[in-house]
Amino acid sequence: MKKIVEILADREQLVARSHEILLAKLAEAVQTRGQFTLALAGGGTPKPLYEALAGDDLPTDKIHIFWGDERYVPPDHPDSNQNMARQAWLDRVDFPEGNLHPMPTGAGDPAADAERHDAELRSFFGVAPGEVPSLDVILLGMGDDAHTASLFPRTEALQVCDRLVTVGDKDGQPRLTFTIPLLNKARCVLFLVAGESKRSALAQVFAPEADADAYPSRYIRPEGELWWLLDEAAGKSIDH
Template identity: 65%
Template sequence: MNRIVEVVADKVALIERSQEIILSRLQAAIESRDRFTIALSGGSTPRPLYEALSSQALPWSKIHIFWGDERYVPATHQDSNQLMARQAWLDKIEIPDENIHPMHTNSANPAQDAQKHEAELQKFFQTKTGEIPVFDLILLGMGDDGHTASLFPHTDALTVSDRLVTVGNKDGQPRLTFTVPLINQARCVLFVVAGANKRPALKQVFAEQADAMNYPSRLIQSQGELFWLLDRAAGAEL
């Protein structure tokens, strides 16, 4: 397995190390392919990372921003992953509007919006039906139930293998989410996990044997690099 696990002192060190990895992969991607594609995560942990990235002098015209999942709420809603990233990062930099690729959550039809975003991914990456786009980096978090993106335990989204984007479900509320095959195709997957409340799930995610339907983060086995960055509170038992 190509999994790399790093445990750092605290959340400050976690953000610093996350930024180092992102910037190094960004530089390599631009040198190799003249663009960098990244899918962001939501939640509270990555916000200071986005704030840190907003102060960097980067070739924004060559950077394309996507999201690995999105709550099915308007883009102006306080729970929107897109809104959080815009407030913390994207609204503070001079990045072309066409380089920001949010998921659509405004048709009142989550399945239709998932299909629409999938078509946009295929167009951007110039892939055909059945081909899986390759992101340079996909940023992920993990909930204390072991979910990642909007791939929640014992939900239909976990077994979707013929789509790029599908509808996840959280307590009866729909969300849009990248599928497991799309995430696993990335050149680099970067988990950033903080807090002692994550320890029980992490123990199961890293166990030699456990049920991935109970702990969906086990399904993420990237074809490229797979980083797990943990603060000491989360990773003390690993």
């Protein structure tokens, strides 16, 4: 694993830097593999990145979009990560609908929808049961409790190693989430973390030793590159 930590002056510079990295990874992937696979994150921090991407002239026919996690709500719900990304980027450009691979949330059964999406991923990437595919870039955020995707502290989803997608639990509310093995198989994981409220959790994530079950972002150690892009407010006192 190659770990890179950058502390940017503010959110605006954090977004600009993530935009720069993403465009470079996209160009590299299209040139070497003919397509670019990207998993999006929810939350307020990456939204300006998506809005910036909407202004770029991108080879959308070669880009496949996934989501690292999703709230178990309809796709047009205000809390939907898919809905946010569509409004900020995907519906504003000529994106082939077949290149968008949202997590299904319509079965009324989160476990069934997780299993369905697991099968969709295996089919798209052409991997057999037991194999884990490599996405080019997975964008992640981090909560004040050090959760990432929908992998929350001391929840069952942290222990799931035999699937690509599982059900996360946020205070009794189900969510669909990529599992740790799928996140860690990525060619590049890009954390975007902003705000002073993240500082204490980051200290535990970056500490030489701490309980990963209590601070799930510690579990993210991809085979490829691990980027932490932090704004000054979040990363001020981080020893990296």
